[in-house]
Amino acid sequence: MSNKKSENGITLVALVITIIVLLILAGVTIAMVVGDNGIIKRSNEAKEESKKAEEMEEIQLAVAASKMNTENEIDEIYLESELTKLKNDNKIKRIDKKGSGDSTLPWEVTGTTGRVYKIEGDGIVSVFKESSSTPAEEEIAAANDFEEQMNEYFGSDDYTEVDITPSEISAEYIYQNWIKQYSTNESSFGYSEEKGGELCVARANNYYALYSNTPIDFTNIDRMEIDVVNWTNNYCASAFYLGVQSSRELDENFYKSAHTEFSTATSYNVNNKETLTLDTSDLTGTYFIKIMCKHNDAQAYNAYSAFNSVRLYGDLNSGTVYKVRTIDFSTDENCKLFEGYHSGNSNKELNISKTNNGEFFISCSYANTYAVVRLKEKLDFSRIDYIMVDMHGSNDGGGAYPTNIIGLESEKQNTTSFDTTYTTTKSGSNFSYWKSFLDLTNVTGEYYFKFTTQHSSSPAAYTTNTSINSIQICYH
Secondary structure, eight states, rough: OOOOOEEEEEEHHHHHHHHHHHHHHHHHHHHHHHHHHHHHHHHHHHHHHHHHHHHHHHHHHHHHHTTTTTTTSSHHHHHHHHHHHHHHOOOOOEEEEOOOOTOOOOOEEEEESSSSEETTTOEEEEEOOOOOOOOHHHHHHHHHHHHHHHHHHHHHHOOOOEESSSSEHHHHHHHHHSEEEEESOOOOEEEETTTEEEEEEEEEOOOEEOOSSSOOTTTTTTEEEEEEEEEEESSEEEEEEEEEEESOOOSOSSSEEEEEEESSSSSSSSSGOEEEEEEEOOSSSSSEEEEEEOOSSSSSSOOEEEEEEEEEEEEOOOOOOOEEEESSSSHHHHHEEEEEETTTSSTOOOOOOOTTTSOOEEESSSOOOOOEESSSSOTTTSSSSEEEEEEEEESSTTTOOOOEEEEEEOOOOOOOOOOOOOOOOEOOSOOOOEEEEEEEETOOEEEEEEEEEEOSSSTTSSSSEEEEEEEEEEEO
């Protein structure tokens, strides 16, 4: 009997040892790549340091450019212009002026990396503070910083809060805040504790519509309801609508709606109350809520609707809360925020001064004259979502009408031109009231806010009038 050994195989012990060695090598390799001091971390750190170096260089170049024409002294206006360009290009986040007196220097400039740089009066740029915040902490800090900027800009911390997905919107709130649009001046909208909101549509084939003052996020809203009592003063055929629009078009159309035809009641009777329901489960994204009373008859009688709150049902816990700053012309402090220009005045000035009712009145006396009302200083629009302007207008006859535009401009121009992406227009004659709405959700950077009103080209011999009631700035 002979003893044989395998010359080609390996023993189980050798196999185990090989596997252990491979595991050790794999562990070492993984640690070198993704560990606390691994290749990936070092690569990210190097990338971050490179970005910080680029930030520092961009700021230093802006400072150097601001000294070119001032014998090595900083031209603060030029420096701000250069830094604003960096901000609009998303190379820095914000600029804070910390000085006082004749010079606003030193300035603190926050980069996109979170690092804060300080620009001294002599032009030296240094690292003031490193960022060690989490993204959530940075968002809270950014919101707080922006709130401080708004307080400083407007000289007040007075604002209201509006929930983009409320569970209920009262008739009183609708009366005080929603946009109103009607097709005849003889119609009206009022509020009382007895009836709630009361719409009156005068004469045949006219309507009165109400629009929510901010868009509502319907992604998690399943349905809307409203209780309404309808009546007429002579059996005219009319209807009441509850619906939504994707944009605020001031007309009688809806994206989606539900409605009820009027009953034959000739006076208000709470026992005639109906509940109108609109299924919104198929809607995603934001829409404006719209309520409308429409007179469908050819007869010259009045149609009436009284309603209570609009109720929304669904998962409403994920809503966004907007802060709203409302500015009118009732105080000297508010008026000082604005500057004006009038092409029809001999000195081209438009004096902006306070009024008892808070409205600012502008007249254009002949064809193609126009006026400009603008905030004197730029606003940072990175967190501003909407601007709404309440106004009303009229003419003194003859069919002339004002064309009103609100929008933004990057540089001051005493013209009717804007950075055209951000404009909205409202024109027409004998309007009693309307509100222009500017969607700024996709706008970043700093701009001037501007309002213009222009006389129509004909007939030339009549005056157009526009009154700005208030300006609302909505931000988050």
